[in-house]
Every structure is written in structure tokens, then in C-alpha cells.
Amino acid sequence: MSSLRDAFDALRPEELWRSERIKWRLFGEGVLPAWVADMDFPVAPPIQETLRALIERNDLGYHHVPLSPLLRETLVDRMATRFDWHVEPRRVFGLVNVVQGLDASVLVHSRPGEGVILQTPIYPPFLAAVTKSGRRIDESPLVPGPTRHEIDFDQLRATIRPDTRVFLFCNPHNPSGRVFERTELEALGELAIEHDLILVSDEIHSDLTYPGHTHIPMASLGPEIAERTVTLTSATKAFNLAGLPCAFAIFGGDRAQQPFRELPPHLLGHCGILGNAATIQAWTQGQPWLDEVLAYLLENRDRMVEFFAKRLPDVRVLAPEATYLAWLDCRALELGSDPFEFFLEHARVALSRGGDFGTPGEGFARLNFATSSAILAEILERMAVALEGRDRSK
Ligand SMILES: Cc1ncc(COP(=O)(O)O)c(C=O)c1O
Numbered sequence: 195m196s197s198l199r200d201a202f203d204a205l206r207p208e209e210l211w212r213s214e215r216i217k218w219r220l221f222g223e224g225v226l227p228a229w230v231a232d233m234d235f236p237v238a239p240p241i242q243e244t245l246r247a248l249i250e251r252n253d254l255g256y257h258h259v260p261l262s263p264l265l266r267e268t269l270v271d272r273m274a275t276r277f278d279w280h281v282e283p284r285r286v287f288g289l290v291n292v293v294q295g296l297d298a299s300v301l302v303h304s305r306p307g308e309g310v311i312l313q314t315p316i317y318p319p320f321l322a323a324v325t326k327s328g329r330r331i332d333e334s335p336l337v338p339g340p341t342r343h344e345i346d347f348d349q350l351r352a353t354i355r356p357d358t359r360v361f362l363f364c365n366p367h368n369p370s371g372r373v374f375e376r377t378e379l380e381a382l383g384e385l386a387i388e389h390d391l392i393l394v395s396d397e398i399h400s401d402l403t404y405p406g407h408t409h410i411p412m413a414s415l416g417p418e419i420a421e422r423t424v425t426l427t428s429a430t431k432a433f434n435l436a437g438l439p440c441a442f443a444i445f446g447g448d449r450a451q452q453p454f455r456e457l458p459p460h461l462l463g464h465c466g467i468l469g470n471a472a473t474i475q476a477w478t479q480g481q482p483w484l485d486e487v488l489a490y491l492l493e494n495r496d497r498m499v500e501f502f503a504k505r506l507p508d509v510r511v512l513a514p515e516a517t518y519l520a521w522l523d524c525r526a527l528e529l530g531s532d533p534f535e536f537f538l539e540h541a542r543v544a545l546s547r548g549g550d551f552g553t554p555g556e557g558f559a560r561l562n563f564a565t566s567s568a569i570l571a572e573i574l575e576r577m578a579v580a581l582e583g584r585d586r587s588k
Pocket residue numbers: 231290291292293294317364368396398399428430436441
């Protein structure tokens with residue numbers, strides 16, 4: 195057994211409750227958290243070593259603004275080797291984090307009152323990026339099929355109006371875990387061209403795909419689609435670095451990039467010296483760690499799906515094709531619109547509230563399974579026991 199796997203297995207709630215992480219802090223001791231998209235696993239050793247060295251040398255001053263040449267080069271190499279996507283170095287723009295890129299893209303590529311397409315249920319900041327900026331949500335719900343969520347293209351076409359400007363796309367999709375296939379991406383790209391839409395493609399989960407699924411960057415489909423695509427990504431999700439913000443907007447061409455050039459130069463900030471170093475280490479030295487994490491997550495995913503099928507068949511869950519997030523359809527449990535409350539109170543497990551992902555999320559909850567197999571087993575057991583207790587007292 196590898197030492198990394200041993201370290202993942204060795205996670206203890208008693209220690210995690212004492213950490214500074216909001217995931218473990220918010221609900222306090224006794225509650226097992228399975229909500230915000232952080233992993234419990236220790237960060238890759240090469241990243242730890244680099245950060246330790248910077249701190250020991252007191253190397254915490256300013257760094258390149260907005261982006262170090264090495265970071266830019268590292269991103270370009272990583273996208274080419276991992277996804278066969280060839281990014282022009284001058285099209286890379288530094289951000290603090292990915293959600294900032296969502297907000298900024300909506301602001302610069304549409305005007306108040308205009309439409310933005312969202313495929314619900316969706317990671318809540320997508321909804322906020324549209325509603326808080328006074329834009330209109332043009333909603334296209336994903337449709338749960340027998341094994342995965344599907345795009346209803348007829349409905350999507352009908353949703354697009356003459357003043358629909360932006361498609362806020364999420365691939366791999368949070369919370370459904372879908373990894374969209376080339377044919378689906380091409381059809382979306384054609385729609386964007388036909389209706390002159392800007393495609394904002396959040397690909398932050400792209401490194402977290404499971405066997406049988408390949409991430410294809412939207413902007414790699416060809417120049418016509420790339421020209422209107424803003425890709426948002428970072429190493430923070432796959433390498434568990436959310437506390438060291440460092441993210442990128444990658445433009446496929448001038449159409450997507452020009453309005454960003456016109457912003458005041460410091461409005462969107464940039465990553466600091468620690469985020470810079472961590473991202474470079476992640477993308478150059480972190481792959482062995484990520485491979486171990488993905489193997490571990492795959493086992494967790496499969497165990498979780500099997501657990502629900504056997505012990506709690508009324509919870510419908512489709513195995514995610516990527517991400518460490520499972521979208522639980524709890525409607526058959528008749529827990530009301532908010533299963534989150536039931537599981538928090540009766541199981542002392544904190545899931546994410548399904549309704550926060552848009553109206554199609556009511557009666558659902560999202561479960562983060564990026565923890566040790568023992569903690570995951572305890573989370574699932576607590577949920578089952580809470581439901582069995584309720585059924586006995588009915
Ligand atoms: C789809 C998606 N985009 C963005 C984020 C957050 O990224 P950041 O921390 O860089 O804002 C998350 C976090 O879970 C996410 O799932």
C-alpha cells in the first residue's frame with residue numbers, strides 16, 4: 195500500500211474538527227461535513243515542500259503582476275499535455291478565483307436585463323452571477339436519464355431569445371458530475387455561433403474525471419468556437435488548494451477577450467506568491483498524487499453508489515463521471531423540499547442544500563465523498579440509521 199493511501203486512510207474527524215477549514219468548522223464538532231467542495235486529503239508533497247520553503251525563507255512579498263512568465267508557460271504546457279489543447283500564451287489572464295471569472299464574464303459580455311443560459315441544477319455562484327447583476331436566467335434544466343443527466347436540446351433552443359448573450363457552461367458539470375461528450379460540445383458550440391453567444395466554460399473540475407470519460411475543453415473544438423469562448427480554470431479544485439487562490443481566464447480569441455482588456459487593470463486581482471508556487475508545483479510535480487487521489491475517489495464513488503442501491507434504494511444517485519460530488523435525489527424519501535435539514539438534524543451529516551442549485555434541486559442534496567473511506571462509511575451509515583429511525587417511528 196502506498197504512503198499516500200495510508201495518509202488518506204488515516205484521516206481522523208477529531209483532528210479535522212480542529213482545523214481552520216470552513217468545511218469542518220461551520221457545523222462544529224460532532225457533525226460530519228460533506229458539503230463544500232474541498233477534499234480532506236493532505237496536499238501533494240511537492241506542493242507542501244515548496245510552500246514550506248517559501249515560508250521558511252520569508253518569501254512572502256509581491257510577485258509578478260498579473261501573472262509570472264513561468265506560471266503562464268506552465269499552464270500552456272499543462273493544457274497541451276493533459277487535454278491536447280493549445281492555448282496561446284497571450285490569451286491567458288490571471289484571476290484570483292474562478293467565481294470571479296464567472297461574475298466578470300457576465301458583466302462584460304451582457305447588459306442588465308439580457309439573458310444568460312444556465313443548465314440547472316447548477317453550482318450556486320452561477321445563479322448569483324446572473325441574478326445579482328440584474329441579468330435574466332434563461333434556464334435549461336439537465337434531464338436525469340437512466341445513467342446520466344442529458345441536455346434537452348429542443349428545450350435549450352426554445353430558451354434562447356434574441357437578447358440572450360452568454361452561456362455559462364460548466365464542464366464537468368457540478369452537481370450532476372457529467373463530462374460532456376464531443377458531440378454534445380459541438381452542438382452547443384454550433385448553437386453559440388448561430389445565436390452569437392459568448393460561451394463561458396468553467397472547467398475547474400476537468401482534472402477529476404473517472405475512467406471512461408475524457409474532458410474536452412470547449413475552446414479546443416476549433417477556431418470559430420474558441421473565438422467566442424472564455425475558459426475558466428485553476429489547479430485549486432483537483433489539487434485541494436482552495437485556500438491559495440490562483441485562477442485563469444483563457445480566451446480563445448479577440449471576441450471573448452476584448453472587453454476584459456478594457457477593464458481597469460487591477461480590478462480582477464491576481465494570485466500571490468504562494469498561489470503561484472502551489473499551482474506551478476501542482477501542474478508540474480503533482481500528477482502522481484492526483485492519480486492516487488483519483489483511484490481513491492473512484493473506490494469511494496463506487497462504494498457510495500452501491501451503499502445507496504442496497505441500503506437506501508429510495509435515494510436515487512447516478513455515478514458521477516467526474517468530480518467528487520454526488521447529486522442525491524431524495525424526493526422519494528418525502529423529507530420535504532429540504533433533505534439537508536433532515537440529515538443535519540437526525541444524522542449529524544452536513545450535505546449541500548439542493549435548492550441552492552436552482553428550483554430543479556428541491557428535494558435533492560449534494561454529497562462530497564472526498565474523504566477517507568472510513569469517514570465516508572460513517573457518513574453513509576449515519577444517513578441510513580437516521581432514515582431507519584424515522585421509518586420506525588412513523
Ligand atoms: C464549478 C465550480 N466553479 C468554481 C468553483 C469555485 O472556484 P474558485 O474557488 O476558484 O472560485 C467551484 C467550487 O466548488 C465549482 O464547483
